[in-house]
């Protein structure tokens with residue numbers, strides 16, 4: 001610890017969608033933070049005090065922590081100049097559907113080598129999502145080999161993933177439901193616990209345990225949540241076909257039972273993004289290696305894959321190939337430009353392949369979607385252009401697409417059917433040229 005600031009000094013390896021906000025939040029909360037990334041753009045941005053990652057509140061927190069926040073390319077500088085190092089690099093899914101540790105191992109090897117230039121105690125924290133068995137297995141082995149130290153009194157190791165959603169990363173870091181810590185020893189766990197007691201605005205439950213229990217907890221939370229989403233989507237499809245049914249009425253009532261809970265049971269469209277779609281696949285793959293049946297994880301996945309057919313079916317019920325379709329929303333959720341595994345992008349690509357003339361619009365994700373969709377679709381300059389079509393589908397419930405905010409832009413449409421799987425249009429009176437299809441509603 002430094003003599004002027006008694007708090008542990010933090011280094012963060014990987015300044016991406018999760019690492020940059022974490023660096024900013026920790027610096028804003030009083031910690032000395034040094035970030036490291038292989039990407040010049042991200043390092044330079046932090047040193048200039050600019051958010052290089054699109055995320056609400058990130059710039060504010062960079063501003064608040066500016067005097068305590070810097071970045072480097074040098075592992076020696078980051079590791080020797082800190083007491084605790086968080087690793088937040090990608091763990092992509094491999095052909096076996098499990099998460100690959102290759103980038104974590106590369107980071108751990110560089111951290112280990114830098115640790116040879118430092119004699120005092122250091123703690124290494126894996127924040128990237130890893131498969132159960134990783135931290136105490138190949139990650140610990142790589143760290144010990146590279147550093148020449150054993151995990152113990154002079155070298156702490158932890159698995160400490162974050163439960164955040166893109167678009168609300170800063171808020172989720174400030175007010176988490178709980179903090180999950182897999183620890184090599186009590187001193188390491190306590191250090192992390194104290195960091196979070198300072199960085200959180202709330203008083204989250206702190207769950208400390210072994211590496212493998214923490215690794216399994218992280219993936220279990222995500223697979224349980226996606227199971228709820230697929231359940232709600234199954235219910236929504238049932239309501240599509242059950243005369244007089246209304247999925248919001250049913251799911252709100254079901255969610256009032258505290259055994260179920262109100263969150264994540266809004267029937268709408270499939271889940272996407274960089275985390276959820278791969279988690280059930282990894283969970284089921286782990287089950288297979290252990291000889292455990294994971295039918296529930298596989299079913300969750302299968303129901304999610306089916307959601308795009310539900311959307312296509314809704315478009316086909318109101319139009320034919322050759323007609324114009326607007327896809328409103330390319331990011332996988334509001335307030336982020338991320339298009340990975342997004343239902344909007346998938347729908348646009350599939351409809352275009354079916355011969356529809358597809359126009360797309362998103363407030364933030366047009367640029368990231370361009371290389372994915374290419375010239376198969378028209379990228380609208382403004383919302384009005386994506387509504388000057390025969391059928392428009394609201395794939396991402398951006399605030400701009402809700403109620404009158406959307407309807408007021410449907411000025412050039414001669415006759416337009418709006419397909420609303422999120423039911424964001426509400427009971428707005430519709431002009432004569434507009435028709436609304438609320439998914440999750442059985443015909444009256």
Ligand SMILES: NC(=O)c1ccc[n+]([C@@H]2O[C@H](COP(=O)([O-])OP(=O)(O)OC[C@H]3O[C@@H](n4cnc5c(N)ncnc54)[C@H](O)[C@@H]3O)[C@@H](O)[C@H]2O)c1
Nearest residue numbers: 014015016017018037038039088089090091103107128129
């Ligand atoms: N994004 C999310 O919503 C989210 C949520 C929970 C968990 N996670 C997990 O967090 C991890 C990081 O995700 P992300 O979305 O921030 O990824 P990201 O791709 O946005 O950022 C990762 C960064 O790590 C850098 N990097 C890679 N190898 C490196 C190395 N050896 N040394 C230094 N930097 C290196 C990359 O240049 C990149 O900037 C993943 O394991 C992911 O599963 C992500």
